[in-house]
Amino acid sequence: DTxxxxxxxxxxxxxxxxxxxxxxxxxxxxxxxxxxxDSKKFLKIMFSYNNKELIINETVPNRFSPKSPDKxxxxxxxxxxxxxxxxxxxxxxxxxHRVSRDQPQHxxxxxxxxxx
Amino acid sequence: DQQVKQxxxxxxxxxxxxxxxxxxxxxxxxxxxxxxxxxxAEGPTFLISISSIKDKNEDGRFTVFLNKxxxxxxxxxxxxxxxxxxxxxxxxxxxDDxxxxxxxxxxxxxx
Numbered sequence: 001d002t003x004x005x006x007x008x009x010x011x012x013x014x015x016x017x018x019x020x021x022x023x024x025x026x027x028x029x030x031x032x033x034x035x036x037x038d039s040k041k042f043l044k045i046m047f048s049y050n051n052k053e054l055i056i057n058e059t060v061p062n063r064f065s066p067k068s069p070d071k072x073x074x075x076x077x078x079x080x081x082x083x084x085x086x087x088x089x090x091x092x093x094x095x096x097h098r099v100s101r102d103q104p105q106h107x108x109x110x111x112x113x114x115x116x
Numbered sequence: 117d118q119q120v121k122q123x124x125x126x127x128x129x130x131x132x133x134x135x136x137x138x139x140x141x142x143x144x145x146x147x148x149x150x151x152x153x154x155x156x157a158e159g160p161t162f163l164i165s166i167s168s169i170k171d172k173n174e175d176g177r178f179t180v181f182l183n184k185x186x187x188x189x190x191x192x193x194x195x196x197x198x199x200x201x202x203x204x205x206x207x208x209x210x211x212d213d214x215x216x217x218x219x220x221x222x223x224x225x226x227x
Contacts, residue, residue: 004159042118043160043205043217056214090159098213104150105215107159 003027006091006108013081014116020077021111023091031055032074033092033105034066043090049074050097078113086115119143120208122218130226135193137221139206142187146208150215151180151191154203163204164191193223201225 006023013019025032033056034046048056049068063079078085088110095103121140129135137151147168152160166173166180166189173180179192193200206218 041219043220045214058214092159104162104165107152107161109157109159 004091004093004106004108006089006111008111009109010112010114012114012116015081015083017081018077018079019081019113020075021089021091021113022073022075023108024073025091025093025106026072027093027095027106029093029095029106030071031094031097032068032071033094034074034076035090035092035107037088037090037110039087047074047076048097055097081113081115083115086113088112118218119146119216120206120218122204122206122221124221125219126222126224128224128226129196131198132195135191135196135200135223135225137191137193137204137206137223139189139191139218140187141189141208143208143210143216144187145210146216147211148209149180149182149189150207150209151178152205152207152217154205154220160205196223196225198225198227 004025031050033048037043046060047066051071052068065077068074090110091108092105094105150165151163153163154160164175164178164180166182171182182189203220203222205220207215209215
């Protein structure tokens with residue numbers, strides 16, 4: 001019963017390619033997120049969607065485009081992959097986009113993206 | 117610009133003893149603080165949180181202390197168990213609802 005599942009778990013690809021990472025949550029949450037954990041181990045938010053509407057869009061290159069077909073799914077498409085995109089990408093969800101005492105974010109297990 | 121700092125990359129503690137993980141922050145607008153635990157090849161899982169109106173929150177073996185004047189919080193785990201070996205992330209949020217994470221501290225519980 002995986003609450004937040006993301007695929008693939010590992011992704012190895014060449015520079016310049018386009019790739020997608022999928023995320024699904026079965027918790028009935030309204031808000032979903034994408035985080036990036038780079039080589040320095042910082043976990044930084046990239047995007048968040050609340051009921052399919054974009055609410056947080058950090059300074060991320062236009063090559064990254066999130067898509068939320070419904071509130072249970074938030075996919076991340078990356079165009080023209082670069083070496084610096086190598087990282088672990090985590091999807092997460094929460095009941096509401098308001099950081100709340102009783103509604104923490106639930107994370108997926110991550111997608112390790114390696115650019116050759 | 118690290119708004120949430122975990123200055124100890126790793127910490128080793130004997131099983132049964134107290135583990136103390138520290139975290140400092142710079143943004144005085146932060147009003148909610150969280151700790152997440154992460155095992156290898158898994159995502160972070162929520163552990164415990166504290167609001168800025170409190171200075172202590174306890175949940176079983178886990179206690180978080182907040183010192184607002186020092187902009188410092190700490191997570192105490194007592195007694196430490198082998199399953200506590202993991203990376204612990206400190207995180208904080210201001211009214212814009214973004215959660216800012218620290219770099220994490222790797223805790224090793226020694227037998």
